[in-house]
Amino acid sequence: CRTPLLTCRLIRKNLSRHADICSADASYDPDQGFILGNAIYGSGKTGDTAGHFAIPMASDTPGTEWHETWLSQAPVQALQYGNYACRHNTEVLWGCTAIPVPAKGACAPAVAAAYLELFNLLQASGFPHLWRIWNYIPRINQPNSEGLEMYRDFNFGRAEAFADAYDQGLVQMPWATRHMPAATGIGCDGDSIRLYFLAGRNPGTHVENPRQVAAYRYPADHGPRPPCFARASTARLPGSQPLFISGTASIIGHQTVHIGNVVAQTHAAIDNIALVAGNAGSSLQQLTLYKVYVRHARDLEQVRRICTERLPAQAQVAYFVADICRSNLLMELEAMQH
Numbered sequence: 001c002r003t004p005l006l007t008c009r010l011i012r013k014n015l016s017r018h019a020d021i022c023s024a025d026a027s028y029d030p031d032q033g034f035i036l037g038n039a040i041y042g043s044g045k046t047g048d049t050a051g052h053f054a055i056p057m058a059s060d061t062p063g064t065e066w067h068e069t070w071l072s073q074a075p076v077q078a079l080q081y082g083n084y085a086c087r088h089n090t091e092v093l094w095g096c097t098a099i100p101v102p103a104k105g106a107c108a109p110a111v112a113a114a115y116l117e118l119f120n121l122l123q124a125s126g127f128p129h130l131w132r133i134w135n136y137i138p139r140i141n142q143p144n145s146e147g148l149e150m151y152r153d154f155n156f157g158r159a160e161a162f163a164d165a166y167d168q169g170l171v172q173m174p175w176a177t178r179h180m181p182a183a184t185g186i187g188c189d190g191d192s193i194r195l196y197f198l199a200g201r202n203p204g205t206h207v208e209n210p211r212q213v214a215a216y217r218y219p220a221d222h223g224p225r226p227p228c229f230a231r232a233s234t235a236r237l238p239g240s241q242p243l244f245i246s247g248t249a250s251i252i253g254h255q256t257v258h259i260g261n262v263v264a265q266t267h268a269a270i271d272n273i274a275l276v277a278g279n280a281g282s283s284l285q286q287l288t289l290y291k292v293y294v295r296h297a298r299d300l301e302q303v304r305r306i307c308t309e310r311l312p313a314q315a316q317v318a319y320f321v322a323d324i325c326r327s328n329l330l331m332e333l334e335a336m337q338h
């Protein structure tokens, strides 16, 4: 009988009835299994406990929050490394950290330090390969005190860390071998950059989109250093081959298309997901989980209508209201296949 080592559930919680969900020790739930990690997306959400990591972000419905729960049917162990709280079974490691954003100056040095600590942690823990990472960035479209947009500032630090990690032998040459994780980079509330990730024993396979420039080759119009991520990565586990599709938006080549038109942007982003999924040997209809980020609450119902039409009926789909990394993007979505 199969023992899935990594599955994911998107669960909507009603705040009035589940206010204490975070304080309970929910490391094992007989209905679900062992919890590798639980990302709790909620308005004004703060306070982390073992395995539960808060992302302050509005859901689509006031008074509710989304729990993205990573489950293992085999026992899970906790591991603390520097500023990272991690949990793992024999094959996969989930971890998280918060990076306070300095009131003055750039956040790039703090981001670089946090990513380097992550690469060191991956080596030390025996899960050297970063498969998937989620980055949530406060005031993402606002300038820092030096005038550089926070997202571009973040990209600067992340790119420095990838270069340094390569110099130190912690990662394979990220650009030449296209050895980068799938990623999400989205706005959140609060004062800290919050990131969590999945890593494994063997390298993921990097997948790109035939009609998009690889993010790590974006020209300098999008910032002094490019974003370091793959459009998708596939991983290998005993008994499954999860596919992680990065945050995907209405971008063709390296340019935003359909500026100001949320309907056309949603169709273009879903078309991009289909192309990346196809390049990974999958398809829109085979993806099992989607997360949809919408910049303006007023656009939610239009985006939801298109997603309901085009995404598979059996998939888990969660919607959020959040800023997108380019100010001209009105929505973005990510996906996975179990």
Ligand code: 3EB
Pocket (backbone or CB within 6 Å): 135, 183, 184, 185, 215, 227, 228, 229, 246, 247, 248, 249, 251, 325, 326
């Ligand atoms: C893009 O394609 C849109 O900075 O980690 C998507 C996924 C995007 C991840 C990141 C950014 C990131 O450039 C934005």
